[in-house]
Amino acid sequence: MSLEEGNTPLIKTSTFGGNFLAKFEGANPTGSFKDRGMSVAVSNASNLGYRAVMAASTGNTAASAAAYAARAGMRSFIILPKGKIALGKLAQSVLYGAEVIEVEGNFDEGLEAVLNVHKTNGTVYPLNSFNPWRLEGQKTLAFEVVESVGVPDTVVVPVGNAGNIYAIWKGFVELTQVGLTERVPRMIGVQAEGASPIARAVLEGREIPEFTESPETIASAIRIGKPVNWPRAMRAIRESNGTAVVVTDEEILLAQTEMARREGLGVEPASAATLAGYVKLLKLGVVSKEELVVGVFTGHSLKDPDSMMRAGTRRFLVPPSEVLKLVEGELRVGR
Numbered sequence: 001m002s003l004e005e006g007n008t009p010l011i012k013t014s015t016f017g018g019n020f021l022a023k024f025e026g027a028n029p030t031g032s033f034k035d036r037g038m039s040v041a042v043s044n045a046s047n048l049g050y051r052a053v054m055a056a057s058t059g060n061t062a063a064s065a066a067a068y069a070a071r072a073g074m075r076s077f078i079i080l081p082k083g084k085i086a087l088g089k090l091a092q093s094v095l096y097g098a099e100v101i102e103v104e105g106n107f108d109e110g111l112e113a114v115l116n117v118h119k120t121n122g123t124v125y126p127l128n129s130f131n132p133w134r135l136e137g138q139k140t141l142a143f144e145v146v147e148s149v150g151v152p153d154t155v156v157v158p159v160g161n162a163g164n165i166y167a168i169w170k171g172f173v174e175l176t177q178v179g180l181t182e183r184v185p186r187m188i189g190v191q192a193e194g195a196s197p198i199a200r201a202v203l204e205g206r207e208i209p210e211f212t213e214s215p216e217t218i219a220s221a222i223r224i225g226k227p228v229n230w231p232r233a234m235r236a237i238r239e240s241n242g243t244a245v246v247v248t249d250e251e252i253l254l255a256q257t258e259m260a261r262r263e264g265l266g267v268e269p270a271s272a273a274t275l276a277g278y279v280k281l282l283k284l285g286v287v288s289k290e291e292l293v294v295g296v297f298t299g300h301s302l303k304d305p306d307s308m309m310r311a312g313t314r315r316f317l318v319p320p321s322e323v324l325k326l327v328e329g330e331l332r333v334g335r
């Protein structure tokens with residue numbers, strides 16, 4: 001079950017000071033990296049004869065699950081934390097015809113509900129990223145990066161439920177195992193300050209993260225306090241000699257605007273965390289300007305119109321006859 005996902009652009013940036021390439025996952029069919037894994041997982045569900053799938057989500061998993069379920073002629077049950085989903089992602093789930101179940105609570109509680117249905121009912125195929133087929137699809141990003149530029153020194157990935165950083169690392173490891181490459185890049189995870197159990201554990205040298213009961217961040221996609229894949233993510237970071245970095249909501253929103261206005265790339269807040277993280281890693285000297293760094297930009301800006309409007313810009317309301325005067329006036333004052 002494919003929508004021609006993957007093969008996303010790897011775009012050179014020139015305004016952030018280093019050798020920084022943007023892997024633009026917003027170019028996937030539903031606008032996020034989730035499509036890579038959904039194609040594989042929904043294909044597997046179909047092969048096994050399932051007629052319905054389900055997923056708890058902060059939005060992008062929902063949109064992608066709904067699309068690939070539709071592609072496969074299956075029903076999809078999406079469990080969302082009520083009122084906490086970016087409009088674009090909710091709208092996609094509605095358009096693709098998912099059965100949208102909003103729960104009073106956060107993503108982590110929604111995921112508990114999915115696990116409960118899976119254990120007791122068994123006829124609805126679970127698509128969250130504890131499902132290994134999701135990660136088998138998501139690892140293909142590593143293959144594409146190597147095809148384009150070889151093995152980078154470092155890969156920066158925003159971390160929520162923590163499947164993606166592990167999947168990408170797995171892809172790089174498998175390339176060494178078959179002898180196509182000689183090494184694996186450092187994996188660096190970025191988390192938002194109010195939802196950073198893994199990053200804090202890595203930075204404080206703890207093996208086990210302390211879960212965040214009430215995660216909070218403007219980057220709603222990574223507003224996750226109990227990452228289901230935390231052991232896998234910690235392993236990927238440890239075994240690649242990587243690390244983690246924590247960024248504030250303010251740094252995320254600034255990065256979102258900077259990426260759009262200086263490079264022309266529109267990414268949603270959780271995705272902009274990658275740039276916020278890279279800038280901070282340069283400042284901290286964890287990453288050098290010389291090394292080749294690939295930033296994974298995980299979701300398109302269209303997913304979250306509210307965050308785009310928050311960026312603000314110069315807006316005018318004039319009669320058509322006044323446009324010339326306005327433009328000439330603006331040209332005189334400069335931007």
Ligand SMILES: Cc1ncc(COP(=O)(O)O)c(/C=C/C(=O)C(=O)O)c1O
Nearest residue numbers: 057058060061160161162163164298299
């Ligand atoms: C744009 C964006 N960037 C980064 C992440 C974090 O990836 P993981 O660390 O693999 O979870 C997500 C995750 C979203 C969901 O978990 C969901 O949609 O339910 C995302 O949508």
